[in-house]
Amino acid sequence: MNQKVRVRFAPSPTGPLHIGGVRTALFNYLFAKQHDGVFVLRIEDTDQNRYVEGAEQYIIDALNWCGIPFDEGPGKEGSVGPYRQSERKSLYRQYADALVEKGKAYYAFDTSERLDFHRKDHEAKGKTFIYNWHNRLKLVNSLSLSAEETQQKIDAGEDYVIRFKSPKDETLLLQDTIRGTIRIDTNILDDKVLFKADGMPTYHLANVVDDHLMNISHVIRGEEWLPSLALHQLLYNAFEWNAPEFAHLPLIMKPVGKGKLSKRDGEKMGFPVFPLSWNESQGYREAGYFSETVVNFLALLGWNPGTEQEIFSLTELISSFSLDRVNKSGARFDPDKTKWYNQHYIKEKANDELADLFRPILLEKDISALSFDNDFVERVVSLIKERATFVSDFWQLSHYFFTTPEHYDEKAVRKQWKPDTGSIMNQLVSILEDITDFSSQNLEDRVKQWITDNELSLGKVMAPLRLLLVGALQGPHVFDILELIGKEESIKRIEKGIAELG
Template structure:
């Protein structure tokens, strides 16, 4: 049977990086096995609807390069792929559960449930639904239940969980897992608004969408017994389960908004490349060999296996993420980078820069940046003549005789037509040798004149890119300002 997996987020307004990893692992697994990866939107909680959330989710996912074979946008044979549009299906299946005795009607209101939980908690007992004392099919009887239903009294449908029986299932990542029925609540399956809860909808949809492997976060592990009970009650074959370890904050708690950025969109906005994010997140909790760090999507696909996924949670280490982005910055094609860079120029109010020129600047500077966005703050002089010069450097290194040393060179360079870095280097070297100086004696003052700064990329390469005309403007400006 061919592999079918799904990513089933609820539309909360953004894509969590943990969600991205879940989606990615589903995608990698599907592609590795030549199967299908499906997107399903789990919007059964009508109280938490967020405008445009689904669009944002899909946008982030497709930015990251995760494309689905079936889903709300592309459709498919098992649609619709949005749970709120599958409303009738759930009621229908739920009735089968009631007929077979696997589920039952309950009529308690919120206050009654709260009171029950209080009572149980105070008695030191597990605060789960007490089937034997509350208002439900078992305590009310057949007649009364029918009557209340006929009167349209608000009600829910609950799963009848066996009282004292181990519920077992096998997880690909964790092996055999067993939880006793006494720990499992009689979960609400159908809410009083007629919508299913996650647990019911999830099982029915996974079955009707022919999902073979359920790959999801570890937070679902303890509710898997409920799902297993449902598959069994319906007489359906259970899918294989794989519960992924959590992504953690620095303090090891579940990665959350309060301790930093969690939305994929945040990282995108900060200037991380999609390749970085995908590569990094893929290696959190899984590693093919650990002898290297950089993998293309295709390489991830070909080496992925669920068996190699770790069991323990992984801290999301921003420092390593930054390092990885720098790796991509160095490796990515300059023309592609130039395209990404153009909007940043615009935002900085710098106009009239060609893609070609931008690409040259990026090539010059990329190995000393972590983000493309750092180029302008670090090297604005590539786009505009500097008018400010580092005061600290001037005070510390600009000596009485510095101008005397540099002026002859400036005069030589002003008369040079050839501003290739090689020629600039040769001419400077000639001068330096004839004057009994070292290259570094003139390079730093030169750097200050041309860039206004004391640090930067190779000086002659920089001058070549800035060009003869602008270099001359800058010598003159500097001499006017500081020389005499």
């Protein structure tokens, strides 16, 4: 790869960033970093009617949260800015005019009403109206009019657009890194509008001009842009510019059924489709997912590392990623797999970091930070995180460390509380009162020795003990619970349970 790698992510600020867009950004980022290149963010806001306030900042915040920040873009100006297309408006007209001068584009004065008439007329005859080589000389444009007539219309202030003049009877060979060679018959292409009557370029012209001026070496984008590839290549040819290398990523498909993943799928099945919350739609961050989870599962949607490895850090992804191993076919989204990834990253995270995330939940539950020091909360987290999918699960898994049980699981009581259980638990209290080293291992040794000496079964002691400490048959190792809540609280809970359960 001789030239400097420069890639771009070019979203439109028309709403929140879908995770399909995040994956496109991620693949661009990985490719750039692997080749010591530059990742550019360009905001394609030429369609001012669809512009949504706050969407651009949302895109930037989402990339930053995912840990894939751009190198150049709005607020990080490089030498080829500005990076918002609306601020580059004055650039595009000269390129549209240059194509007209070269005979590669033309002025079209057809009114929307007239074009609508042609479409309906074709539909009535069972045909599709395409504005191109077979009818352009019958329509109102600078190809069918004389130079004088054309100038008169321009001077009179008539609205017009600039259309690309698609070639006739050519076979276009397009190269895509993921899909190989694509053959296109140019006779089926329409003469796309490049410059609109409102003085703004269309996506196609602005996209190609900007990619050229920003020295973009590789265009890595979603499969939905594949139909535009022929026009874009023809524009590069018309300008006599070298085209970047193209790679069109596969779609992210619904968990069940056909079609690509949509916001509606998430709402119906209860999972996010946006990285961050937007209005009423919950994001992955707010749903309790870690950014590492999102990056990891998105990387493996459409890319195959060629091994059985499923867990990748961002550093590992940068070194392993290859466009050659991106699939052509769509990648099915699996909500359960995303939870599996989050479960993994919870286990991997440091206890102090998880404790910091857990503390606000404790405060919501009226658990005073003064009552339980940092070390206590971290030790609780260390015992329960293996069973958690989200930090929001922590309270359900650990409430008994912070509060004495008020109730006991009725089904467990019926099964575990026998006529002699109260007497056995009273004996256990006497044993615990005599133990000074209240560490988990010492407690286990002493209690199990007592069980053996008295020819009791583990089941007659351990399950009722857990029930009295926790209120249910759940939780980590019983002796870890005893150690952490301490001797005084442990005995208090056992005696309370004996009194309540008889």
